[in-house]
Amino acid sequence: MKKAPIPKDELKRIMSVYTLDLLDTPPEERFDQLTRCATLIFQVPISTLTLIDANREWFKSCQGLSKTEGDRAISFCGHALVEDEILVINDTLKDERFADNPMVIGEPFIRFYAGVPIMSADGARVGVFCIKDVKPRGFSKEDQEILEGLAAWAQLEVNSRNLSLSFQDKLIEKYVKK
Numbered sequence: 001m002k003k004a005p006i007p008k009d010e011l012k013r014i015m016s017v018y019t020l021d022l023l024d025t026p027p028e029e030r031f032d033q034l035t036r037c038a039t040l041i042f043q044v045p046i047s048t049l050t051l052i053d054a055n056r057e058w059f060k061s062c063q064g065l066s067k068t069e070g071d072r073a074i075s076f077c078g079h080a081l082v083e084d085e086i087l088v089i090n091d092t093l094k095d096e097r098f099a100d101n102p103m104v105i106g107e108p109f110i111r112f113y114a115g116v117p118i119m120s121a122d123g124a125r126v127g128v129f130c131i132k133d134v135k136p137r138g139f140s141k142e143d144q145e146i147l148e149g150l151a152a153w154a155q156l157e158v159n160s161r162n163l164s165l166s167f168q169d170k171l172i173e174k175y176v177k178k
Helices: 010-019 029-042 076-080 141-176
Strands: 046-052 056-063 069-071 087-089 112-119 125-133
Touching: 010 125, 029 046, 029 056, 029 125, 029 141, 046 076, 076 087, 076 112, 076 125, 112 141, 125 141
Parallel strands: none
Antiparallel strands: 046 056, 046 125, 056 069, 087 112, 112 125
């Protein structure tokens, strides 16, 4: 098993994760709708919107898993976080990074993974939108485009609060602080 790599801009990235003010917050329907859609569209048992801090992956929304976080070092999303594009692993047992991963050889027995990095408004990679299956499978170009579309929607939602606050600050600065 290969541990998840640490990005070069890790300190800036972690600051961006905390600036979102989403870690360890209660579930929100706007995110749960996205992960539910992903499980239905792709007919997979697991979908998550994952935020990644220094030591853990934390699920802002999760379908199909009972836990709310995991160890970043062994996480699939930790690998996807550093990718420029979607990370697809059709069969985890055939990928040296994951073949002996505890989540592959034990519960929940992940055999397929596809994840798209999520960026903050400042361009930092703060998390991943992903799907997982307990059996190997193919993943077409069309499937990739659909997952990327859902991830783009998740990215907008992740940033909406801060963008909204930033817009409010600009309005206050323009109209109130004259």
